[in-house]
Amino acid sequence: MKKQTLSWTIVSSLLAASQAAWAASFVVQDIQVSGLDRVAQATVLNYLPARVGQAFDDNRSAAAIRALYDTGLFDDVQLARQGDVLVVTVVERPTIGEINISGNSKLPTEQLLQALKAANVGKGDMLDKAALLKMQRELEAQYLTMGHYGVKVDTTIEPLANNRAKVNIAVKEGGIARIKQVKIVGNKAFSEQELLSQLELGTPRTLSIPMLSSRDKFAKEKLVGDLEALNSFYRDRGYLNFEIVSTQVSLTPDKQGVFITISVNEGDQYKIGTVDVYGVERLTKQQVQDSMKLRQGEVFSQKALEESRKNLSTYLGEQGYAFSKIGAKPDIDEARKIVNISLNVDSGKRTYVRRINIRGNNRTKDEVYRRELRQLESSWFAAEQLERSKVRLQRLPYVEEVRITTEPVAGTPDQVDLNVIVSERSSNQFRIGAGYSQSQGLLVNLAVTQDNFMGTGKQLEVNIDNSESNRNFLISYDNPYYTPEGLSRGFSIYYNEYDAEAEDISAYASDKFGANVKFAFPLSENDSVSFTAGAEQRKIILGTAPADHIKEFTDKHGLEYKQLPLTLSYVHDTRNRSIFPNAGQRHRLSIQSALPGSDLQYTKFAYDGAFYKAITDDVTFSLKAKVAVGKGQGDLDGLPFFEKYTAGGIRSVRGYEQNSLGPLDSKGDAKGGDALLTTTAEVLFPMPLASDVKSVKMSAFVDAGNVFDTSDNFDSAEIRYSAGLGVVWLSPIGPFEVSYAKPLNAKDGDKEQSLQFSIGASF
Template sequence: MLGWSVSALASSNGFVVQDIELEGLQRIAAGTVLTYLPVSVGDQLSDEQAPDIIRALFRTGFFSDVTLRRRGDVLVVAVEERPAINDIRISGNRDIKTDQLMDALRQVGMSRGRVFNRTVLERMENELLQQYFARGKYNVQVDVDVQPLPRNRVDVVIEIAEGRVARIQQVRVVGNEAYSERELIRRFDSGVPRWYALFSRRDHYSKQRLAGDLETLRTRYLDSGFINFNVDSTQVTLTPDRRDIYITINIDEGEQYRVSEVNLAGHLIVDPEELQGLLAIAPGDTFSRSLITDSASRITRRLGDEGYAFANVNPIPQLDEDNREVALTFFVDPGQRVYVRRINFTGNSRTRDEVFRREMRQMEGGWYSTSNVDRSRVRLQRLSYVEDVNIQTRRVPGTDDQVDLDITVSERLSGSFMIGAGYSQSQGVLFNTSLSQDNFFGTGNRVSLALNNSRVSTLYSLSFTNPYHTLDGISRGFNVFYRETDAFRADISRYSSNRLGANVTYGIPLTEYNTFRITPGYERVEILTSDNTPDEIFRYLSDNGEQYDLYTLNTSFIHDTRNRTVFAERGNVQRISLEVSMPGSDLEYYKADYRNQLFIPLRPGLTFALSGELAYGAAYGDSSDLPFFEKFFAGGTRSVRGYRDLSLGPRDSRDDPFGGNFRVLGGAELIFPPPFMDAAPNVRMSLFLDAGQVFDTYDDFDTQDIRASVGAGMTWLSPVGALTFSLAQALNDKPEDRLQSFQFSIGATF
């Protein structure tokens, strides 16, 4: 309602405003209104100016009605304020959190304390509906009630009946000839769930997910030579009850093209023959967008290794539509060569800068190298006290040949004090107390003090490791320990042992991926027997005594290219080790071991792993045999699942596992994240094939004796330690074997 009284005007020229009075204000301050008024005391006011004043006040959104009157030389402005929103209450929402809905309402101007405008109600309701439509809930109902309150306030009450998600019943692709419809849609994230996917959300419609599927479809054709492929239309049909969805995708495949020639052009600062060797596509190949992109990335990385951090490689295709061929030209623009001025670390509140800088392979003052920067990131991520690493390359202002590396480090807690308990099928109840610090006072040194106890063994240990004892990266560590073992409770040959020892370890990096370690040490071993101890052990003790002073030397060569030390996704780790009791020890023996693990990424989240081990030990000098307490065992969660821990191999005279001098292990695993959890970085599942056996000596090796099993497993890095579970089926067990289909270890490992 607009009002303006002119009957009291003194003349056609209006009047001079001597004062301004405001009526109807409740919450809004008078000064706020006067700020928006386009007239002030002393101004000449005419009838023609009234609409401008009223429009100015309405534009504020504060008022539902404005009236102007004149009383003498006083301008009277009467307003009716819009109510303020006292509270917004939402109920019935389960799929979308209240905070998310509140954010959506704020975007349309509805929030606590804001002025309530009924014209916004429809926008508000539509916004809420869109939030649910995006999640596939098309039969959602939203009821809005506005409840008046004293002092010109209102409560907005929103009741939501979400209904259920509309499910995809069918996905059709029309116009395909080169590939079958089944082959095209099997890689879609949208569609009918596969029969074995019990917790799948594949049939939950999402506009964003469908857009991703269309891009997957486009990529499939562009990687197969169909340059002119196009998605003509996409129809998403909803049934009248809004419960089922049918999707139809109409495509035009076009013709398939092959590559006629591949050329390099531009400023080739690297030998063209070397760049040609980096190309993943060649004349005669089917046109592939992915291979072209990969080729450009390889050249860019190679130029980056020469210091050209901002090189640009642009592939240009030239089409010959008559012959259905494509001539490719990669235009190379290396840009300006740059060197690294400074490396800046942020986020390291607990760790000293020097601890991170010693892991860097990209040096300050050196030419920028993509490979060195990437390797530096991997080395930082492999530190146990680092959770995440982000490296940004930033140009130095005012220069064209300098960059700074800004490295943001997310640290994880590197120390722990744990008092707890767990359970292992092989060792029973585990009690443990440990104090460890992987990053002692921010130095990167590791200190550990542990007291662990189970029905099989008791361990006391103190260790210290400095990973950079020298500037060249040679590590040094000390370890002192005392271990009591009751082998009878481990279901192997019946004896007990007390072992007290100390050692020092040096790790010498030979190359970026190769390390040599040497560990001299001393150990005193005492053997205790009982009436149930087998004859084999009594004979050994009769020949060699019951107490031994051992001077040991353990050497190993490690080749490690894994991208992570925990839950690796790619890379290879090989370890060759030799443990020898030195001449002068009470027992003289050696143990050689070779282990190999290979991780092959199949696609994001899916890794294929192969592993194998060969181990052999024997006595030398005056000793009669490899000590029984140093023999090899197999079976259980760490070797051949499905068979009891340590149960495979030779038996003693009492039919208990005795161990052997030669061990063979192998396995294959398909590793993947849990399908029923959206994000679980600390959990992995696997399908596995395990095989292995222990023999008296390598002369006794017989492939017919190898035991194998298949099954499924899961590992969870929980706050209390690693939890491992496996369900396995033995493939070729014999009557004398001890089977255990379900195996687990919780809380601690020994």
């Protein structure tokens, strides 16, 4: 107690002495500044609230010291009086000479240095300890958002010569905090396991790969989303009074483990009573009934209510009412536990489109996109036509994504402007180089491919390549809008040298030269027909020991053939995009035959179909099938040996060597057949650790198929099956596909090949 009294006495004496020194006001006759090194004296005098000729006392002293401290230039400021001279003594803050950052692996050093510099903590800046401390806290906060709850950032300062300082920032990132347990208490209607399955956060699922799973990485924003998911889960099942009572998040002492406890109060379940809809004069009774997903006596569902409102809005949008409002008023009967619902429809004024703005088309002419639009300017707004326009744009091979936004016209409530925002993908490719393919051997390639030639939407391809089995020269051109009505026209000229023996088919080679012209006619938004007519000259070069069926064919029909092929096709396509679709179907029927004047008369029939269904926003299920049959005519018993179907490889039944399935010739090689059946069931999903990269997709698949001598020889027991994983990457040089598959029912003599790849994957 005596020591405390003595301390207060000393402090009081010092304060009294200080006040006595300044008690008498004096007029400043001169100002002297000492301790300056880099800071100019004029800078101090400019910030100092004292001037020669002015009176100065203790009240001004505190303000003067505070003003100089606030400049951030000094670590210490003292004022003294010598007669009528005001003496200012300062200690300058050191400048930062070096910054060393260590221990950081998750955040790059360059990124941290840029953040420090933005906060005026960089080389050459004055050392501001407050700013440095703030940046230290912000750095720790960044690590916390990444789940590093054990992070620790230490800062030390070392003096250097010439009043400079070295700043050392040592980061101890610690491990990522992993969720050890998520517990839900208070639930009675649903099991804890069912509720946990609704959450994004939790312990890794049974079949997941722990190193690739992010489910157990705790993040506050994910927790908020999970709580909302729980709320939606209960409301969609009639629990209107459901509430989350509390959420407790605790860390283990080492800050590496997270335990989450969510306490809920379910409340009672409610069913739907009456459902009344008002203000629907512009809709038919059938449209109203089709819109309603709410049924009297069923359990109330918030999701069903929103779907009903959305459906009503969609029907009104098809009639041009772009800004309809559907209000929902629930009337809860607590005694009977029912909800009577009233929907009030305000259609607003009928709207028409004033202007359509195309944005994001950096490479493509405006008219190329406008010709795909089904919603027109100066016409009534139609939601159905707007959606159709979006789908047509997304089907273009040079379009990655399309967004269409609606903007009301100021001062005119019955008009809107549409903004069509296009995200374009590169469609103009130039490729020169060499490579290797399992099916083609050594590749030498020179190609120019433009799906959007000069921004006109026309397609141009010039391709010269050389491999062990194929030598190609191709020039192809296609104009999808040869006429304004959408008639397309294209042509191609080609030369091909093909060595079948290099692809393990049979001992022969084929040289062909030809040209064709193609026209396609749209029948409707989803249907089109096309025909391709051409002329071709083919020459067969037999190997040293050709298979018997080839020798017999060439002995009978010769080695050179003139052909006039004609192909008719019908396509029904409802896919929402051409690359990586997640909804819709595509079916193609075709017949190819030889026109009179051809040396060989035969006909080929084919069906090629695909079905796509979104499982989630990022996961898609697809089912594909191909059936083809060929028939010989005249003196041909079947298809010419060089026109037969083949199977096996990355484009048909993966896990088996390219073109290795089906009947064998006298040499034991696959000779192809007149009938083909292949099918694929596939689930596509984002690639782990690269889910934001839209150009890469992974898949899990099951393939099945084979070829047969004729359709009469079809035997289901001969169908081959395989299963595996695949990756498709839309690379700058074209689609790149790789797969790993294992045959499920391979038989003796089958040629297996698990790892396969290809450039130029088909969709």
